[in-house]
Amino acid sequence: MTKPVILTGIRANNDLHIGNYFGAMLPTIEMAKKHTDGCQVNLFIPDLHSFTTPIDHDNLQDQIMHNARLFVASGLPLDNDDILIYRQSYVPAHSELTWILDCFTGMGEMSRMTQFKDKSKQVEATPDEHVKEVSRELFDGGKSTLMLDKLSQERVTVGLFNYPVLMACDILLYGAQYVPVGDDQSQHLEFTRDIAGRMNKKFDNVFTVPYEVSKQHEFFGKGQGLRIMDLADPTKKMSKSADSDKGVIFLTDEPDVAAKKIMSATTDDLANVSYNPIEQPGVSNLLQILALLRGQPLDEVEADCKGQSNYGEFKRMVADEMTNFLTAFQAKLADVDDTAIHSAFKRSEARANEQANRTLHRVQQAVGLRSKD
Numbered sequence: 001m002t003k004p005v006i007l008t009g010i011r012a013n014n015d016l017h018i019g020n021y022f023g024a025m026l027p028t029i030e031m032a033k034k035h036t037d038g039c040q041v042n043l044f045i046p047d048l049h050s051f052t053t054p055i056d057h058d059n060l061q062d063q064i065m066h067n068a069r070l071f072v073a074s075g076l077p078l079d080n081d082d083i084l085i086y087r088q089s090y091v092p093a094h095s096e097l098t099w100i101l102d103c104f105t106g107m108g109e110m111s112r113m114t115q116f117k118d119k120s121k122q123v124e125a126t127p128d129e130h131v132k133e134v135s136r137e138l139f140d141g142g143k144s145t146l147m148l149d150k151l152s153q154e155r156v157t158v159g160l161f162n163y164p165v166l167m168a169c170d171i172l173l174y175g176a177q178y179v180p181v182g183d184d185q186s187q188h189l190e191f192t193r194d195i196a197g198r199m200n201k202k203f204d205n206v207f208t209v210p211y212e213v214s215k216q217h218e219f220f221g222k223g224q225g226l227r228i229m230d231l232a233d234p235t236k237k238m239s240k241s242a243d244s245d246k247g248v249i250f251l252t253d254e255p256d257v258a259a260k261k262i263m264s265a266t267t268d269d270l271a272n273v274s275y276n277p278i279e280q281p282g283v284s285n286l287l288q289i290l291a292l293l294r295g296q297p298l299d300e301v302e303a304d305c306k307g308q309s310n311y312g313e314f315k316r317m318v319a320d321e322m323t324n325f326l327t328a329f330q331a332k333l334a335d336v337d338d339t340a341i342h343s344a345f346k347r348s349e350a351r352a353n354e355q356a357n358r359t360l361h362r363v364q365q366a367v368g369l370r371s372k373d
Contacts (some may be wrong), residue, residue: 003082006035007042007176010085012050013063016070018249018322019228019238022292025074031180031220036082042174042352043076045087048094049167052160068341070251073333078340084348088170091349093356097169100363101195102162104202109194110162114187168192173356175208180220186213203366207359228289231265234281251333255326259319262286263312273308283311286318293321 008028016025032041045064051057064087077083088094164187171179171192181189189210196207211219230236232247240248247265249258267282275298277284291301308314364370 003038003040004178005040005042005174005176006031006178006180007044007171007174008180009046009049009088009170010043010071011067012045012047012088013055013060013067014240015250015252016067017238017240017251018289018292019226021074021251022228023226025071028180029071029075032080032083033077036080039082039178041083042176043071043083043085044170044352045085046170047087047089049088049163052157052163065338065341069333069336069338072336072341073329078344084352085344086348086352087345090345091173091352091356093173093353093360094166094169097173097356097360097363098162098166100367100369101165101169101199104198105162105165105195109191110164113164113191114184164188164191165195168195171210172196172207173359174352175355175359177208177210178219179210179216181213181216189213189216199363199366203363206363206366228292229281229285231261231282231285234266234285249322251326251329253326255323255330258322258326262319262322263315265315267311267315271309271311273302273305273311273314275302283314286315290318290321293318293325 008031010025010028011020028043032043035041045068047060047064050060068085072078076085078085167188168191171189172195179189179192190213193209193212196209199206200209210216228238230238230247231249232244238248246261249261253261265282265286267286268280270280270283272280273283273287274280275284275287287302287305288298290305291298294301305314305317361370365372
């Protein structure tokens with residue numbers, strides 16, 4: 001690897017919505033295109049990470065291909081030799097290095113991870129039907145709640161507990177120095193630096209240590225983070241995990257369905273189109289969506305709409321723009337060539353395996369699993 005490596009993951013499962021598109025997909029693609037002159041950009045699909053929490057395993061392969069198509073339709077180039085797009089599980093070194101580093105990681109380190117605490121609470125709060133049924137069967141004098149809590153906690157997996165170790169391996173196997181991280185991932189990057197430094201001290205520099213968070217922000221820039229809010233409840237971020245999909249516009253929604261969601265969006269009774277996220281979160285959210293769809297600065301779009309009192313007309317304006325966007329996007333999606341995606345996987349996974357295996361072999365030698373040549 002002669003070029004510095006940038007590494008970031010692109011989602012393996014879950015349907016992608018317009019919040020993902022504008023907030024993550026487009027910025028990732030633009031970042032990759034911008035930096036390929038001086039860097040190798042690894043865009044990996046974290047399929048091993050995908051089932052740290054419950055998913056539909058029967059649909060995982062279809063979902064991986066579907067999301068790959070969405071990225072290609074969004075402009076991800078498949079013919080750039082400096083952009084590797086590969087599936088994590090197709091590089092077995094990820095799994096073996098994870099086991100090795102697990103044995104040099106403390107339980108206390110993992111238990112302090114903020115995301116583990118947050119996600120484990122989500123798992124415990126959403127018991128599946130099996131857990132509910134067992135709880136009903138064991139009902140005895142008001143003990144069902146206690147039993148339900150116990151069974152729910154058992155659904156918090158070891159994989160969820162130690163997935164920061166796998167994340168560290170995703171980075172360290174390729175000597176990636178640059179990893180775009182949001183605030184919620186900063187702790188994981190610091191753990192990666194800690195475990196790499198620990199191994200380097202014990203075994204004489206087996207890893208390239210990624211730069212600290214401040215240098216990552218200096219390299220990539222630190223924006224405020226785009227947050228498109230739920231149309232039905234504009235106080236919450238748009239998310240597939242919402243209680244209802246009425247407030248979520250998926251990239252595969254029929255354009256007329258998406259338009260109806262916008263026309264039903266929650267607003268207020270002030271009868272004044274103005275960007276004020278505190279007093280008018282629903283209207284402000286629609287203004288931001290309109291700005292993104294038009295590719296215009298928010299302040300310009302607000303100036304065009306400011307003072308408008310008929311929310312129905314305003315919503316129709318946003319709905320029409322969304323209809324045009326989804327119609328054009330879905331036409332591009334229909335033209336995506338699956339053969340080209342599989343060819344890109346094959347090419348990238350061959351290179352990823354070569355690079356990862358080189359690092360893994362160095363670690364295997366250091367810890368005594370392979371003889372030193």
